[in-house]
Amino acid sequence: MNTLMRIVLLGLAMLVGSVQAADPLVISTGTDRATPIAVVPFGWQGGTVLPEDMAEIVGNDLRNSGVFEPIPRQNMISLPSQASEIIYRDWKALGAQYVLVGSVVPSGGRLQVQFALFNVATEQQVLTGSVGGTPDQLRDMAHHIADLSFEKLTGVKGAFSTRMLYVTAERFSVNNTRYTLQRSDYDGARAVTLLQSREPILSPSFAPDGRRIAYVSFEQKRPRIFVQHIDTGRREQITNFDGLNGAPAWSPDGGRLAFVLSRDGNPEIYVMDMGSRQIRRVTNQGAIDTEPFWGKDGNTLYFTSDRSGKPQIYKTNINSGAVERVTFVGNYNANPKLSADEKTLVMIHRQDGFTVFKVAAQDLQRGNLRILSDTSLDESPTVAPNGTMLIYATRQQGRGVLMLASINGRVRLPLPTAQGEVREPSWSPYLN
Amino acid sequence: MAELLSEDVGRQQALADEVGDQVAGNLDDLIVKLVSEQWRRPPSARNGMSVEVLIEMLPDGTIINASVTRSSGDAPFDNSAIQAVRNVGRIAEMQQLDRATFDSMYRQRGVIFKPEDLGL
Numbered sequence: 001m002n003t004l005m006r007i008v009l010l011g012l013a014m015l016v017g018s019v020q021a022a023d024p025l026v027i028s029t030g031t032d033r034a035t036p037i038a039v040v041p042f043g044w045q046g047g048t049v050l051p052e053d054m055a056e057i058v059g060n061d062l063r064n065s066g067v068f069e070p071i072p073r074q075n076m077i078s079l080p081s082q083a084s085e086i087i088y089r090d091w092k093a094l095g096a097q098y099v100l101v102g103s104v105v106p107s108g109g110r111l112q113v114q115f116a117l118f119n120v121a122t123e124q125q126v127l128t129g130s131v132g133g134t135p136d137q138l139r140d141m142a143h144h145i146a147d148l149s150f151e152k153l154t155g156v157k158g159a160f161s162t163r164m165l166y167v168t169a170e171r172f173s174v175n176n177t178r179y180t181l182q183r184s185d186y187d188g189a190r191a192v193t194l195l196q197s198r199e200p201i202l203s204p205s206f207a208p209d210g211r212r213i214a215y216v217s218f219e220q221k222r223p224r225i226f227v228q229h230i231d232t233g234r235r236e237q238i239t240n241f242d243g244l245n246g247a248p249a250w251s252p253d254g255g256r257l258a259f260v261l262s263r264d265g266n267p268e269i270y271v272m273d274m275g276s277r278q279i280r281r282v283t284n285q286g287a288i289d290t291e292p293f294w295g296k297d298g299n300t301l302y303f304t305s306d307r308s309g310k311p312q313i314y315k316t317n318i319n320s321g322a323v324e325r326v327t328f329v330g331n332y333n334a335n336p337k338l339s340a341d342e343k344t345l346v347m348i349h350r351q352d353g354f355t356v357f358k359v360a361a362q363d364l365q366r367g368n369l370r371i372l373s374d375t376s377l378d379e380s381p382t383v384a385p386n387g388t389m390l391i392y393a394t395r396q397q398g399r400g401v402l403m404l405a406s407i408n409g410r411v412r413l414p415l416p417t418a419q420g421e422v423r424e425p426s427w428s429p430y431l432n
Numbered sequence: 433m434a435e436l437l438s439e440d441v442g443r444q445q446a447l448a449d450e451v452g453d454q455v456a457g458n459l460d461d462l463i464v465k466l467v468s469e470q471w472r473r474p475p476s477a478r479n480g481m482s483v484e485v486l487i488e489m490l491p492d493g494t495i496i497n498a499s500v501t502r503s504s505g506d507a508p509f510d511n512s513a514i515q516a517v518r519n520v521g522r523i524a525e526m527q528q529l530d531r532a533t534f535d536s537m538y539r540q541r542g543v544i545f546k547p548e549d550l551g552l
Contacts, residue, residue: 024542025464029549030471067475121518154474155508388475
């Protein structure tokens, strides 16, 4: 700025009072570090040790989102369990931006948990609440507190109270493999067996109501689609067509099921009305069309097709039949899953060559693609209903395992699951 | 004599301006660096979003206020920018400025947060 200009500007500034003379600064980059948060071990007034460490569950939830980084307990200078015990100076010294405290009090046979969240910079409370339950609901209560805290701090609804489905396979001998369909918390805890079979189980998925699931079972030696009610265990066979019956996907309103049939010679996508059980063919092409996934409008289906020679992802309007190719980067893109805001497409992606399959996310507005996994034989990505995390199947030390990753790429960790091969994860919708 | 004096004053003023410009330029860079290091973007952040924030500072470099002057329309994104400024706390280097330069450039200063480095 030259002197003359400065004088003119200063003069102008004086004329109109305290106007900013300087151009605004521009901040175009930020830190890649997650936000440090202290989740202090919850106070407990009862006698015996609680069966679950709630603060650890809350801290892990927040970490899994990739947005927060819990401060290690051994670094904590003090262990407050209520607002009056917080010494902000200590938390500033540790670099914590937020502090979450809580205390558990027995009342009858139940437990009552008080919790509060504080902003260290402003020394203000940003959230407080209480939640009650039985001792075996401690995990639910912890996930609930994590959900509320996450939403308060990010504006995005927490997805830590959600569940997932997955399939295990334990091979005892050549002709003896036990397959199970499991439902667990999203983090792999509290797995419950929903179905057990000597024949393969594939492609489980939750209905939008979270109470029904669809899957493919080979129990009749051929792949057939079943729907099962989670609470009652009641199950119903939905398809019995010649050839392949596979890849069921619920429409957003739960009233229709898209799936793949090969009864007309090659795999094509069909939609069934769950009320009338009428089916309608959606694709009609000489190539393989498979793995349908619904757009939120209930009219769009994303799917995988090798009509261009190699598998790529397409979308079609099921009313008009118009088809549009969605992926162009790489020589293999399959298993499309959309984030809830429909801005991000998650898929299995092969850049080039033949052997390396990775989970990737494509920004549907800008088209850019990011690799999200650091493994190389990835399958079956499934996205949390709030779009911040995903789970996929991969191989570690020759064994099929599930990995949880944050969409922002900061977090990647194996989920604890039963022994045997673990595969085909599928994330639930919001359940509350 | 009067001419000489005024010439001398003029030269000194020019010299001071030059030094002031340099210091101020470096302080601009310093503020950008310190705020960037504290800026943690929420999950809703996308490249191309932008929020304008007014920073208010004391001559000792203490940041006393940060407020949104033009919202991005996304509250968590706006809050992340405010929080980034608050976390900087105090920029002691401001004390090397003469009062006039501080008043004109830093007592109140606009900052535009506009990410270009996000993956999405």
